[in-house]
Amino acid sequence: MKLNRTLVFRLLCISLVIVFVARDAEAFSNRTQIQDIMSELTPEQKVGQLFLVGFEDADIARETSIYKLIADYRIGGVMLMAENDNFGDDEVKTKLKEAGIAPPSGEINCPQCDSKKVQVVSEFGSTACKALYKCLDCLEPFHHFKQI
Numbered sequence: 001m002k003l004n005r006t007l008v009f010r011l012l013c014i015s016l017v018i019v020f021v022a023r024d025a026e027a028f029s030n031r032t033q034i035q036d037i038m039s040e041l042t043p044e045q046k047v048g049q050l051f052l053v054g055f056e057d058a059d060i061a062r063e064t065s066i067y068k069l070i071a072d073y074r075i076g077g078v079m080l081m082a083e084n085d086n087f088g089d090d091e092v093k094t095k096l097k098e099a100g101i102a103p104p105s106g107e108i109n110c111p112q113c114d115s116k117k118v119q120v121v122s123e124f125g126s127t128a129c130k131a132l133y134k135c136l137d138c139l140e141p142f143h144h145f146k147q148i
């Protein structure tokens, strides 16, 4: 019996070592990938990575300035806001619901079952612009884009 415990302990130690070595290798791989991506950016694109921008309307066609900022200058992020009419299109709201996210609006409905019986779980979700809710009918958790 003691032999089995010793063997289990050794196997546990070996697996822990393997986990830590694998985690370090993954971190090194991620760092290398980031360095590879950054080395391919032009100086203008590296500066573009520092900017978070907003835009009006939901049009992101090739001739728009927001498309040019994303495609040519690789801006760091895009801030979508209801007051800029970024979610005005029904297609955008439908796609958000399909992704399990309640779009910004005055009334918050569950994106899964459309129930109005919802409860705030946290004012902040995976990002500061989203809140975490729970549906009281189907019990599914979901994010809601805050209306700013």
Ligand SMILES: [Zn+2]
Pocket (backbone or CB within 6 Å): 110, 111, 112, 113, 114, 115, 135, 136, 137, 138, 139, 140
């Ligand atoms: Zn629901």
